[in-house]
Amino acid sequence: MLIFEKELSPYRDKLKNHDLYSNIKDIFDLRIFMEAHVFAVWDFMSLIKALQIKLTCISLPWKPSGNRFATRLINEIVLVEESDFNQEQLTMSHFEMYLEAMAEAGADTSKIEIFLHNINSNLPSSVELKNKDMPQPLKDFVGFSFDIIKKDDVSLIASVFAFGREVIIPEMFIEIVEKIKLNSDVKIDKFIFYLQRHIQIDGDVHNDMALNLVKDLCADDKHKLNQALIISKEAMEKRISLWDFINQKIIEKNRILSNNV
Numbered sequence: 001m002l003i004f005e006k007e008l009s010p011y012r013d014k015l016k017n018h019d020l021y022s023n024i025k026d027i028f029d030l031r032i033f034m035e036a037h038v039f040a041v042w043d044f045m046s047l048i049k050a051l052q053i054k055l056t057c058i059s060l061p062w063k064p065s066g067n068r069f070a071t072r073l074i075n076e077i078v079l080v081e082e083s084d085f086n087q088e089q090l091t092m093s094h095f096e097m098y099l100e101a102m103a104e105a106g107a108d109t110s111k112i113e114i115f116l117h118n119i120n121s122n123l124p125s126s127v128e129l130k131n132k133d134m135p136q137p138l139k140d141f142v143g144f145s146f147d148i149i150k151k152d153d154v155s156l157i158a159s160v161f162a163f164g165r166e167v168i169i170p171e172m173f174i175e176i177v178e179k180i181k182l183n184s185d186v187k188i189d190k191f192i193f194y195l196q197r198h199i200q201i202d203g204d205v206h207n208d209m210a211l212n213l214v215k216d217l218c219a220d221d222k223h224k225l226n227q228a229l230i231i232s233k234e235a236m237e238k239r240i241s242l243w244d245f246i247n248q249k250i251i252e253k254n255r256i257l258s259n260n261v
Contacts, residue, residue, distance in 0.1 A: 023251065036242070051074045073213045104191070125145050155228055160231055169203045
């Protein structure tokens with residue numbers, strides 16, 4: 001996958017060196033970040049579930065999926081992402097951990113909760129999100145992922161999951177952990193635990209699993225590899241746009257505050 005590493009390197013550099021990380025300076029900045037980022041956390045869970053549906057047997061009567069290697073990889077990833085242990089050693093998904101972290105930090109969870117309530121069982125494509133009451137960058141980010149899911153091409157879903165999520169998450173989260181120094185007495189222990197847990201499992205285990213999944217599904221098919229690379233670039237562009245949006249919201253908040261002093 002050397003061509004992927006070379007072609008995606010500029011996108012990874014942009015994300016790793018984004019101004020957003022150093023601009024999260026107080027609890028209000030962090031809340032802005034979390035209230036937008038939680039949509040990406042949920043989006044991530046949806047991608048892995050789409051992969052599990054397509055790569056394993058989840059219907060009755062059971063029968064072998066036909067791809068033992070991919071089945072093993074995705075089931076191991078889902079096990080942790082959907083039923084990990086939090087700080088109190090209670091089993092929960094990483095999405096639920098994030099909601100707990102938001103509550104501890106005083107971030108508003110109502111937007112994501114209303115969004116999930118309203119979509120019910122419908123898969124929100126970019127077109128279907130058009131009239132939703134949410135910022136356009138969030139619509140673009142979530143809509144892109146579900147557009148890919150609806151294409152029903154498992155190699156593309158795996159590529160978005162691997163290169164748009166697992167490969168870059170440790171690098172992004174390391175930057176946040178290293179640079180976040182809030183001028184606040186509000187506890188953010190659950191948020192730091194969430195970040196460090198992802199740095200640990202994504203950097204040490206899930207990163208390689210996700211890459212191996214793409215390799216297995218694309219094999220030596222040049223067309224699949226080319227499409228996977230194109231879609232991976234798009235996924236990383238969506239993440240950069242999301243980071244730009246959150247960063248701008250923080251900048252605007254601080255500008256308003258400084259003008260009111």
